[in-house]
Amino acid sequence: MKRILGIVSIWLMGFCLVPPWVAAAEPGLIQAVFEGDTEEVHRLLEAGADLEERSSKGSTPLMVAASAGRTELTRLLLKAGADVNARNEYGDTALILASTRGDFDTVQALLKGGADVNAGNYYGWTPLIRASRYGHHGVAGLLLQNKADINAAVRDNSTALIVASGEGHSTVVQLLLEHGARLDVQNRDGVSPAQLAVLTGRADILGLLLAAGADVNERNRAGEPLIILAAERGFADCVRLLIGKGVAADTRLNNGWTPLMRAAKYGHLEAGRQLLDKGADLNAKSTGGATPVMVAAQMGHVDFIRLLEERGAELNARSRNGSTALISAAAGGEAGAIRYLLQHGANVNDTVANGSSALMVAAERGHLDAVKVLLEFGADIKKQSKWGWTPLMVAAAGGNVEIIRLLLEKGADPGARSNKGWTALTVAMVLKRNPVVEVLQKNRIRH
Numbered sequence: 001m002k003r004i005l006g007i008v009s010i011w012l013m014g015f016c017l018v019p020p021w022v023a024a025a026e027p028g029l030i031q032a033v034f035e036g037d038t039e040e041v042h043r044l045l046e047a048g049a050d051l052e053e054r055s056s057k058g059s060t061p062l063m064v065a066a067s068a069g070r071t072e073l074t075r076l077l078l079k080a081g082a083d084v085n086a087r088n089e090y091g092d093t094a095l096i097l098a099s100t101r102g103d104f105d106t107v108q109a110l111l112k113g114g115a116d117v118n119a120g121n122y123y124g125w126t127p128l129i130r131a132s133r134y135g136h137h138g139v140a141g142l143l144l145q146n147k148a149d150i151n152a153a154v155r156d157n158s159t160a161l162i163v164a165s166g167e168g169h170s171t172v173v174q175l176l177l178e179h180g181a182r183l184d185v186q187n188r189d190g191v192s193p194a195q196l197a198v199l200t201g202r203a204d205i206l207g208l209l210l211a212a213g214a215d216v217n218e219r220n221r222a223g224e225p226l227i228i229l230a231a232e233r234g235f236a237d238c239v240r241l242l243i244g245k246g247v248a249a250d251t252r253l254n255n256g257w258t259p260l261m262r263a264a265k266y267g268h269l270e271a272g273r274q275l276l277d278k279g280a281d282l283n284a285k286s287t288g289g290a291t292p293v294m295v296a297a298q299m300g301h302v303d304f305i306r307l308l309e310e311r312g313a314e315l316n317a318r319s320r321n322g323s324t325a326l327i328s329a330a331a332g333g334e335a336g337a338i339r340y341l342l343q344h345g346a347n348v349n350d351t352v353a354n355g356s357s358a359l360m361v362a363a364e365r366g367h368l369d370a371v372k373v374l375l376e377f378g379a380d381i382k383k384q385s386k387w388g389w390t391p392l393m394v395a396a397a398g399g400n401v402e403i404i405r406l407l408l409e410k411g412a413d414p415g416a417r418s419n420k421g422w423t424a425l426t427v428a429m430v431l432k433r434n435p436v437v438e439v440l441q442k443n444r445i446r447h
Helices: 008-013 028-034 038-046 061-067 071-079 094-101 104-112 127-133 137-145 160-167 170-178 193-199 203-211 226-232 236-244 259-266 269-277 292-299 302-310 325-332 335-343 358-364 368-376 391-398 401-409 424-430 434-446
Strands: none
Touching: 028 038, 028 061, 038 071, 061 071, 061 094, 061 104, 071 104, 094 104, 094 127, 094 137, 104 137, 127 137, 127 160, 127 170, 137 170, 160 170, 160 193, 170 203, 193 203, 193 226, 203 236, 226 236, 226 259, 226 269, 236 269, 259 269, 259 292, 259 302, 269 302, 292 302, 292 325, 292 335, 302 335, 325 335, 325 358, 325 368, 335 368, 358 368, 358 391, 368 401, 391 401, 391 424, 391 434, 401 434, 424 434
16 A cells, blocks of 8 residues: 555645644634624725634644635635735645635636636645545646646655546546656655555556556566556556557566466455456466466465466476475365365375475464365375475474374374374474373374
8 A cells, every 4th residue: 555655644644634724612703604693794894804814733823714615705805905824833825725626616716816827735735635535626727727836746756647547537647748747756755656556456546547658568667567566456457448449468577477376365356367468478477486376376266266267377387496286276275176176176285395295384384174185185284395394293293283183083194204203293202292292292102
């Protein structure tokens, strides 16, 4: 989320959620304006009321009128000589407050009264950026007609286009683009309008930005291209649009990961289908040799595994260290994925480079359900790694008593020794897995 809305903190700082004139009992002209009591306002003005009196939040009567949508009172106060560019304690002017509200008539009255269209508050928020933030298309257009600076930015460098893109206001985005808003802008976190459109799943806004000339191949500061960002969030429409604009379905990160791998990691089926339909390599490997099916297996996304398998993915492909989809699923403790893979041809006793099997991996990590499924499908309970370790030994190292009991029940040999002569009991004692030590010692007495 931080990456998605790097401008949020500034947005919140720039707009007080409590109306700036509110107090327990504001005196005189401010209270009359707030209540919309035109007769009382006239009486007070004729009596010489102070046009620049301040509320507890530093607002003038004109600001209160603008914030409350009191257009006629706004005109009356302006005619009486109110300072149109006065600021409250946040630096907001009446025009900023009216633009925030989206009150076209009041904004128009303030502009006619000489309001500074580009005066920003203390956080850099201008009337145009505020109107863009809340999707006030008409007000934004009026401000632009009155020469609002379209590329002004708040403190974190967010422009009106960045803000409107992040908030999903497509009509405002289109308006800003038609008036020449710069596309090559980023906020302080390096987030651009196109990135925000992708991160929020707004293919319509992304399309507007790309049509206006945004870089379809741009990457964020982490080196992630737009299509990766879209795939990992499951925004299939954005994926489709980007590929349609010429982005390669197998665009890679520095670690070799593809959009399909990211979709697999989060189980986004529709994004995965889009990528596969457009030619993504379903057996592509990362620099470490991981494939999309391995990624999906470790995360337990059975439907995604099924999608890949139906499209012809190699279920027994190996990574650089010899891992397979089954071993990946065992590492993640994903019993459902393990069952599916074994039902579709995965080798239950495949091992990684050091000789560890899926059963050993699941046992060491304490994944009881995964261990049960592997045993159900005939995993070798006496298999030893290159160092002579058995599933019982690695389970002792992991400290899961239930797995120890299950392995013993299924025939694990507690007397088996590693290359260094260690037994499962030795492992448990050295690592101070006291509950495991107790179980193994009781088993030795019984036998």
